[in-house]
Amino acid sequence: MRPEDLKPEQFNAYPPEARKLALEYLETFRRLPLSFLPSLLREVIEFDFKFPAEHRLLGKELANLGSLSQQDLRAWFREFTEIKLSESLEKSDWVASPAQFVERLSAHLWTTHQMDAFRHAAVSYADKLRTAVAPELPASPRFGIAVIGQGVDVAPQPLFRKLRPYGAYFSAVNPENGLKHLFEAIASRANANPAQYAHWYIDGGEQLPHPPTVTCVSYKAMEQVRVALLARIHAETQKGGMGPEALRTLMAQLQPTDLGMAPSGDPVLNRFQIKLLTEGSGTQIFSTSFVQWAAREALRRAEPLTLLVRFAPRQRQKPMNELLSPSRDQVELDPSGSLVDADMGAYYNWIDQQRLPGSEKSLFLAWFENQKEAVAISPVLPRGTVSNETIDLRGILSWMA
Amino acid sequence: MRSRSTFRVANRRVIKGDPRELARQLVFSRRGFLRSTAGMALGSALLHTSPFGFGATPQSKRKVVVITFGGGARDEETFTPEGQENIPHLMRELIPQSSFFTQVVNRGILGHYVATASLATGVYETINNFASLPPESPTVFEYFRKEWKRPASDTWVVAPSNGFNRIGESSHRSFGLGCGAQVILPKYLLAAVTSSQADYGHLLRDSYETPLYAPTLSGNIFELEQLETMLKLSVDDFKAHAQTLSSPDELSVYIVRQLMRRFAPSLLWVTLHDIDIAHAGAYSLYIEGIRRTDRLCAELWKATQSEPEYKGKTTLFILPDFGRDSDEDAGGNGFQHHRTGDITSRTTWMMALGPGIREGVVYDRAVDSIDLVPTLGSMMGFTASLSKGKPIPEIL
Numbered sequence: 001m002r003p004e005d006l007k008p009e010q011f012n013a014y015p016p017e018a019r020k021l022a023l024e025y026l027e028t029f030r031r032l033p034l035s036f037l038p039s040l041l042r043e044v045i046e047f048d049f050k051f052p053a054e055h056r057l058l059g060k061e062l063a064n065l066g067s068l069s070q071q072d073l074r075a076w077f078r079e080f081t082e083i084k085l086s087e088s089l090e091k092s093d094w095v096a097s098p099a100q101f102v103e104r105l106s107a108h109l110w111t112t113h114q115m116d117a118f119r120h121a122a123v124s125y126a127d128k129l130r131t132a133v134a135p136e137l138p139a140s141p142r143f144g145i146a147v148i149g150q151g152v153d154v155a156p157q158p159l160f161r162k163l164r165p166y167g168a169y170f171s172a173v174n175p176e177n178g179l180k181h182l183f184e185a186i187a188s189r190a191n192a193n194p195a196q197y198a199h200w201y202i203d204g205g206e207q208l209p210h211p212p213t214v215t216c217v218s219y220k221a222m223e224q225v226r227v228a229l230l231a232r233i234h235a236e237t238q239k240g241g242m243g244p245e246a247l248r249t250l251m252a253q254l255q256p257t258d259l260g261m262a263p264s265g266d267p268v269l270n271r272f273q274i275k276l277l278t279e280g281s282g283t284q285i286f287s288t289s290f291v292q293w294a295a296r297e298a299l300r301r302a303e304p305l306t307l308l309v310r311f312a313p314r315q316r317q318k319p320m321n322e323l324l325s326p327s328r329d330q331v332e333l334d335p336s337g338s339l340v341d342a343d344m345g346a347y348y349n350w351i352d353q354q355r356l357p358g359s360e361k362s363l364f365l366a367w368f369e370n371q372k373e374a375v376a377i378s379p380v381l382p383r384g385t386v387s388n389e390t391i392d393l394r395g396i397l398s399w400m401a
Numbered sequence: 402m403r404s405r406s407t408f409r410v411a412n413r414r415v416i417k418g419d420p421r422e423l424a425r426q427l428v429f430s431r432r433g434f435l436r437s438t439a440g441m442a443l444g445s446a447l448l449h450t451s452p453f454g455f456g457a458t459p460q461s462k463r464k465v466v467v468i469t470f471g472g473g474a475r476d477e478e479t480f481t482p483e484g485q486e487n488i489p490h491l492m493r494e495l496i497p498q499s500s501f502f503t504q505v506v507n508r509g510i511l512g513h514y515v516a517t518a519s520l521a522t523g524v525y526e527t528i529n530n531f532a533s534l535p536p537e538s539p540t541v542f543e544y545f546r547k548e549w550k551r552p553a554s555d556t557w558v559v560a561p562s563n564g565f566n567r568i569g570e571s572s573h574r575s576f577g578l579g580c581g582a583q584v585i586l587p588k589y590l591l592a593a594v595t596s597s598q599a600d601y602g603h604l605l606r607d608s609y610e611t612p613l614y615a616p617t618l619s620g621n622i623f624e625l626e627q628l629e630t631m632l633k634l635s636v637d638d639f640k641a642h643a644q645t646l647s648s649p650d651e652l653s654v655y656i657v658r659q660l661m662r663r664f665a666p667s668l669l670w671v672t673l674h675d676i677d678i679a680h681a682g683a684y685s686l687y688i689e690g691i692r693r694t695d696r697l698c699a700e701l702w703k704a705t706q707s708e709p710e711y712k713g714k715t716t717l718f719i720l721p722d723f724g725r726d727s728d729e730d731a732g733g734n735g736f737q738h739h740r741t742g743d744i745t746s747r748t749t750w751m752m753a754l755g756p757g758i759r760e761g762v763v764y765d766r767a768v769d770s771i772d773l774v775p776t777l778g779s780m781m782g783f784t785a786s787l788s789k790g791k792p793i794p795e796i797l
Contacts, residue, residue, distance in 0.1 A: 110510040111527045115742045161483060281737060282681035289682030296734065317678070317686055340685035348728070348735055355731055 002090070003037050004030045010095045015048035021062070028066045031073055034090065035083040035118070036125075038105070041098035049271040051197045053136075053303040060133045076128055079121035083114055099252055135357035138305055139193045142362040144353045145182055146346035147310040149368045150205070151335035159339075159368055160375040162347040167364070167377030168385045168399075174392040175370045179208065181393040182308060182367075187211040189306045197268075197302045202294045204287040204342075205312030215302075217273055217294050219287040219312065226284055228259040229277050251278040272297070286314040288341035292348055299352040309349055310369070311342035339368075350377065363400050367393065376400050431480045431503040431750060431763075441501065441761040458714040458756065460782035461549060466705060466717045467670045467773070468698055469520060471513040471561060472677025473721030473749050474691045475736060477728070480750075487691045490699035491752075495719070499752040500762045500796050507723040507747050507770040511739045514564045516722040516770070517672055521568060523774030523788025535567040535577075538787050541774045542582035543570055545668050548783035554631075554664045556582035559653045561674035568672075573787070582670070585660075587652040591643055593625045594636045632659050647693075650675040654697045658704055665710035668781070672722075673697065679725065682737050702754065716755035716780065718773065724749045753796045764795050 006029055011022040022029070022044050029037055043050075043058055050058070068076060086108055094101035109115040149155065160169060190199040190213040199214045201207070207218035229251075236250060256270035257263050259277075276297060282289035288311055295309045313333040346366040353362055364377040374393070377383075378400040391399075478484045485492055509519045512530030519526045524538040542556040558569050566589075570581020628634050646652050650673045657671050676690035698719055705715040726733030727745040739746045751768065754760075771790035778785040779792040 110512075113508070113525070119742055280682075282683065286681055286683050292682060293734070314683065317683070334685075337683065337685035340688065341683050344684035344736075351728055351735075 001095075003032055003034055006030050006095070013096055014045055018045050018047040021047050021058075025062050025066060028062065031070070032065070033077050033080045033083075034085060034094070035105070035121075036077060036080045038094040038098040038101040041095065042102055045098060046271075049268050051268065051272075051302040052195070053197075054301055056136060061129060064129065064132050076125065079117065079124060083109070083118055083121065084112065100249055103248065138303070138356075138358045139195075139198075140189070140305055142304070142353055142356060142358060143185075143189060143306050144299075144349055144362070144364045145186070145306075145308045146342070146349050146364075146366040147179070147182065147308070147369045148342035148346055148366065149335075149339040149371065150310070150312050151333070152339045152368075153371070155339060155368065155371075155373070156336050157340065157343075159343050159373050160346070160366055162344070163350060163364075163366055163375045163377065164386075165384045166350070167375050167383060168381045168387055170374045170376065170387050170389075170391060170396060171372065172388050172390045173367065173372045173374045173396070174390055175372065176392060178367060178370065178393045179310075181397065182365075183208070183210060185397050186214060186306050186308050190214050193305055195305075198304055199306040200298050200302065200304045201308045201310075202291055202298065203310045203312065204291040204314070205310075208310075214306075214308075215269065215304075217269075217276075217298075219290050222273060222277065222290075225256075225259045225261060225273070226277060229254070230284060232259070254278055272301070286341075287312050288314045288338050288345060291342075292345035295345070295349045296352045299349075299356060303356055307349070307353070309346075311338065311345060313338040314341065365393075365396065365400065431476065431501075441497065441763050460780075462714055463781055464665070464667050464705075464711055464715040465669070465777055465781060466701065466711075466715060467520075467668075467777075468701060468717070468719045469517055469670070469672045470676055470694060470721040471517060471672050471674035472679060472690070473724040473739070474676055474687075474694075475725050475727070475745060478688060478691055478736070487688055488695040490695045491719075494699050495702055495754060496752060496761075498760045499754045500759050500764065502751045502753075502764045502768050502793075502795075504765060504767045505720060505749050505751045505770055506767050507749065509770070511723050511742065511746055513674070513677065513722055514568070517560075517565065518568055520720075520722060520770055520773055521670065522571065523771045523785050523790040525771060525789070531564065533564070533567055534572075536571045537573065539571045539573045539576040539785075540569065540581055541777055541785065542668060542670075543573075543576040543580040544774070544778060544783045544785050545781060546580055546582075547576065551667065553579075553581075553583050555666050556668040557660050557664070557666045557670070558582045558584045559657050559660070559669075559671045560584060560586055561649055561653060561672055562586070562588065565672060582668070585656055587656045588649055590625060590628060590639070590656075591652065594628075594640055632663050634659055648675050648690075650693060650697055654700060657701065661704060661708050661711060665708070668777075671701070679736050680738060682734075684736065687736055705755075713756060716753060716758060718751065718753050718777075720751035720770075720773070721749040723747060723770070758796055762795075768793055 006026060008023055008026060011019045014022055022041070029041075032040070047055070047058065085105075089101065089104060089108060092101055092104065109118045186199060186201065190211055194213060197215050201210045201214050201216045203216070203218040203220070205218070206220040207216050210216055232254070233247070233251070236247060254274060256265070256267075256274050259274065261270050261274070276283050276290065276294050280290065280293040283293050291309055291311050295307060298304060298307060313335040314337070315331040316334040350364045353359070353364060356362070361379055365374065367374040374396060376396050376399065381400060476484065479488050507516060507519070509516060509525035510527065510530060515526050515528055515530040518528065518536040521540045521542070522536045522538040523541070526536050526538065528534045528537060542558070545551065546553070546556055558565070560566075560568060566584055566586060569584040571577055628636060628639060642655060643652060646655060653671055653673065657669065660666060660669065673694050675693050676687060678690050679687035702717055705711040705717055723739060724746045725736050725739050726741045727743055728735045730741045730743045733741040733743070769790055771788065772793050773790065774788045775785045775790045776793045776796065778788070779797050
């Protein structure tokens with residue numbers, strides 16, 4: 001089926017808000033190339049489970065597409081229309097299952113050596129969209145915090161080497177009440193700019209007490225879900241005959257309640273958390289991977305004003321098939337390796353934050369938990385500098401403002 | 402109240418986002434480090450004035466060992482000043498003796514099996530990366546054996562995971578069945594000889610690219626009983642030695658050493674994959690993988706210098722199958738994967754060492770991944786007639 005043949009009833013299986021949106025823009029969809037449209041529908045079908053920032057962004061993108069003349073559309077999508085699709089892709093049910101289509105499209109693009117052309121088309125589209133739709137600046141400068149090294153007294157290597165060039169490195173931090181100061185800071189920001197999903201706290205272990213206005217995700221709280229997911233994967237792979245594509249499709253179809261999450265919970269947050277485990281790589285087995293990916297996805301999707309990320313020790317490496325087998329045995333931890341993971345994770349948190357609008361004013365703080373090292377990045381702090389003065393985290397926070 | 406004097410200035414770097422600029426930097430950083438640290442010369446000026454040849458070894462007696470990494474390592478963790486601590490053996494021992502190509506571009510599918518198959522055929526294969534399928538074009542092993550009428554024991558592949566079991570020979574009608582290399586999957590052998598995996602689990606780590614899935618084995622695989630009949634290695638000795646090793650790649654190198662002693666194959670191909678633990682997102686484990694690979698490459702080079710059948714007549718090629726995603730590409734997640742198809746995931750490097758190879762020379766021109774097979778053809782005296790690559794004149 002081709003986009004111009006789309007009919008309203010084909011969206012009947014979409015969740016209510018998604019269906020409403022799809023019908024509103026049906027005429028626009030009919031004018032888009034098949035190499036592009038399922039990627040858009042993959043976002044639309046998830047509309048009921050998206051964060052407010054995503055609602056606004058998708059709404060603007062659709063409004064922009066709807067406003068383009070036929071001539072403009074041709075210019076915008078010229079490169080996409082040059083992508084050659086297979087007959088089997090064209091015949092697949094890309095309306096009902098856009099995510100599966102996109103996955104198959106990806107394999108097709110690699111196989112037919114069109115990946116570079118598609119990549120170029122996608123980048124070009126994103127550039128045009130950025131120009132056409134002004135980015136929404138945050139209500140206040142974003143603030144990212146990464147706390148790393150829980151359970152380690154001495155770092156095995158110099159820390160924050162990748163972050164230091166962009167901010168001030170503090171070598172004599174007084175660690176007393178460090179976490180308390182950080183939680184006070186995020187509470188203060190949440191009070192000053194209250195909004196749903198605008199302030200986040202992600203913990204690689206057990207979550208600490210935090211303000212109710214802050215959205216919280218923790219590895220420990222997801223333990224039962226992870227065990228249920230691994231049991232499910234284990235059972236499916238034992239059946240035989242299942243390739244990686246089929247397994248990914250199965251995982252993508254899992255709902256929060258399939259894995260034991262309470263139906264009464266926040267459906268948007270539950271869906272977000274499930275996706276961390278079903279779409280992330282390593283998130284099911286390593287807490288450091290979970291935290292880094294959760295932070296990335298929170299930043300990419302919710303565009304929070306505040307994000308406090310606290311890494312915790314992950315389990316020690318074992319054979320992959322043992323790591324992926326559901327087990328309730330006591331896990332052996334690797335605090336030192338986890339610190340190295342988290343050091344890189346903190347750098348990625350900062351990079352991901354800098355991809356959002358308002359990056360020139362954003363703030364970032366990384367701290368070696370309960371130790372003396374930190375790096376602070378702020379427009380008011382000189383880059384690539386070192387301070388050996390004794391200072392506590394409250395002092396650093398005040399300097400960053 | 403803070404004062405500016407509180408801070409002293411440290412080194413500064415900036416993020417570069419333009420792909421062309423990244424490509425330029427990629428080449429420049431490798432070249433810069435090689436020239437400054439390893440004291441190497443730029444190669445273009447030497448290209449047509451070299452006094453070297455392959456030496457006195459006739460083509461029929463030459464030996465080639467190819468090491469590929471299934472899971473490349475980025476410059477950040479290897480060739481940049483801060484990354485060099487992870488590759489001391491490459492830096493101090495191998496690179497100064499090698500011709501080094503700073504820009505080897507893989508224009509094919511960035512999956513480890515299909516990419517390795519492409520390296521081995523000289524054609525960008527399009528087979529399913531996760532299926533148990535042979536390459537569609539003839540492999541280097543088939544070309545070599547057919548041309549020189551060599552027995553199967555003269556070409557071997559030692560590969561990391563079940564997914565590589567069909568890499569030894571193609572499905573091409575003019576070559577194919579019985580014409581290819583013997584394939585050893587050391588983990589498969591170890592799993593077969595150990596009823597309990599408790600003591601060997603660390604050596605049986607699965608494919609990191611698809612940790613949840615392993616294809617069914619078939620094809621020209623080295624079976625357990627051949628361990629004793631062909632390699633003359635008792636199961637007990639194999640098990641005992643395996644217990645002293647710490648990773649699947651160490652097990653692979655151990656098997657390679659056995660093959661070198663027992664058969665002295667002319668063409669030996671080993672694919673390492675410890676680095677690919679990066680897919681699990683743990684940076685420290687990825688770094689450990691790089692350091693181990695660095696050490697194992699040096700061990701294999703030393704083996705070619707100490708084994709009488711190899712000494713003085715062996716060329717060693719080392720190259721990752723491709724790179725990994727850059728930190729700058731929002732479509733990826735940095736070192737973890739190779740999904741974006743960006744310049745750093747497609748561009749990698751290659752070094753060649755051995756008699757007749759210029760030592761301490763850097764070549765910046767872009768070389769294609771599929772150029773390896775026709776280069777081996779020119780070196781070993783066979784024609785890779787169906788390869789799409791071109792011989793690399795700088796090392797011929």
